[in-house]
Amino acid sequence: MTTRTSTSTSWTVAPEPFDSPAAAALWRAYYTEVSDRWYLLHEGHATDPAELEREIAAETGAELAPPTGVLLLAQYNGEPAGTAGVRLLDATAGELKRMFVRADLRGKGGAAVLLHAAEEAARGLGVERMVLDTRGDLVEARVLYARHGYAEIEPYNDHDYAEHWFAKRLCSA
Numbered sequence: 001m002t003t004r005t006s007t008s009t010s011w012t013v014a015p016e017p018f019d020s021p022a023a024a025a026l027w028r029a030y031y032t033e034v035s036d037r038w039y040l041l042h043e044g045h046a047t048d049p050a051e052l053e054r055e056i057a058a059e060t061g062a063e064l065a066p067p068t069g070v071l072l073l074a075q076y077n078g079e080p081a082g083t084a085g086v087r088l089l090d091a092t093a094g095e096l097k098r099m100f101v102r103a104d105l106r107g108k109g110g111a112a113v114l115l116h117a118a119e120e121a122a123r124g125l126g127v128e129r130m131v132l133d134t135r136g137d138l139v140e141a142r143v144l145y146a147r148h149g150y151a152e153i154e155p156y157n158d159h160d161y162a163e164h165w166f167a168k169r170l171c172s173a
Contacts, residue, residue, distance in 0.1 A: 011081075011110050013117035016073035018061035022080040023071055030083070030100035031056050034138070038161065041137055063087045064097065070121045074101065074114045081105045084118035086125060094127035099141065111144050119170055129169055133162035142166075 016023050035047040035055065064071040064085040074082040082101035086094045096118055101110045122130055131153070134141045142164055150166035157165075 010077055010108065011074060011113045012078075013072050013074045013114060015121070016071050016083070018064045018071045018085075020073075022073055023061065023083060026073070026080060026083045026100060026102070027059075027061060027098065028056055029102060030098060031059070033100075033103065034135075037137060038135070061085065061098070068125075070125065071098070072114065072117050072121060074110055074117070076105050076108065076110060082110055082114050084114045086118055086122045086127065086130070088125055088127070089131070092126060092128040094122045094125060094130050096122075096130055096132040099132070106140075112148065115144065115148055119168075123170055127170055129167055131156055131165065131167045133157060133159055133165050135161050136163040 032047070032052060035052060039045055039047050061071060063069050064087055069085060069087040071083060071085045073080060074084070082099075082105070084099045085097040087097055089095050096115075099111070099115065099118070101114065119130065130150075132145065132150070133156075134145070145166045145168075148168070150168045153165050153167045155162065155165050156167075
């Protein structure tokens, strides 16, 4: 997927190198938000800054590089607004990663645009079945996935923070 895809007058989505400055800034925003949310819920404080830096650096996103993955960058009115990644698990299964829309731009339809673009990119990689994991406290994410045809499944991984697993069969475009 190398062409820019316009999906509405305000939102655009296009492939982005996982290590670009825009992708790195959005990864930091995503990880900070989900980490702080977990720590505030379970321990009553934000993430320790040293831990945050260590974890952000540890997950480079290299698995989202072609030919076995893709990172998409959403822009809202030309400004970096969110990301979604797909990585191949095998010849026909892909995993949705780093699905994120900046908090200040939520409620403007970007999550659905980004999810649809990620599914299209996954089809381009030969994905027939998309899976993902998420946490229980990320209620908005679980609602989004269910609204777009994802069904809860049995765990397909043993990630420490995964509490809900979803899958969707992707039809041909």
